[in-house]
Amino acid sequence: MATATQRAIAQPGPSKDSHPSWEDRGTTTIPSRVVSRIAAEAAYETANVGSNAGGLLGIGARHNFYSRPDATCDIYGQVAVIHLNLGLTFPAPLSSVVEDLRQHVCRRVETLTGLTVGKMTIEISWLHPSSHVRKSLT
Numbered sequence: 001m002a003t004a005t006q007r008a009i010a011q012p013g014p015s016k017d018s019h020p021s022w023e024d025r026g027t028t029t030i031p032s033r034v035v036s037r038i039a040a041e042a043a044y045e046t047a048n049v050g051s052n053a054g055g056l057l058g059i060g061a062r063h064n065f066y067s068r069p070d071a072t073c074d075i076y077g078q079v080a081v082i083h084l085n086l087g088l089t090f091p092a093p094l095s096s097v098v099e100d101l102r103q104h105v106c107r108r109v110e111t112l113t114g115l116t117v118g119k120m121t122i123e124i125s126w127l128h129p130s131s132h133v134r135k136s137l138t
Contacts, residue, residue, distance in 0.1 A: 030113050032073045032080075039082045041069035042108035046101045047090040052125040058094075065128040079118040080109060090127035100120055 043049050050065035082105065088097060095121030106117040 035073040036071045042105045044068045052085040080115045082120045085123045088128045
């Protein structure tokens with residue numbers, strides 16, 4: 001008995017291949033460089049936070065408070081470890097500013113990437129005097 005192979009006739013409507021189930025889909029990989037930029041931008045969105053001082057031991061330091069701080073990130077599975085290097089406005093209540101910063105960056109990174117922030121270190125490289133402090137010093 002002989003058999004013949006025919007191409008299937010396309011039926012109207014969605015095919016099974018065009019809408020795979022969630023289990024059959026691939027994975028999305030987010031590079032640590034992207035998470036670093038998200039963290040830096042989220043830190044800059046927070047009040048009283050600006051760029052780090054830059055330079056090495058204060059030599060060649062750039063003091064541009066009105067740019068994004070530096071951030072690095074290492075990713076271990078679904079956990080991000082973030083390091084921020086930034087400047088803060090002076091005077092400011094450091095503990096509450098840093099706590100607000102930590103919460104905002106964690107929330108933004110977790111919302112935008114789906115990663116969990118396992119650890120965040122914050123390095124304050126300089127304090128940027130506000131205009132009224134600057135006037136009182138001169």
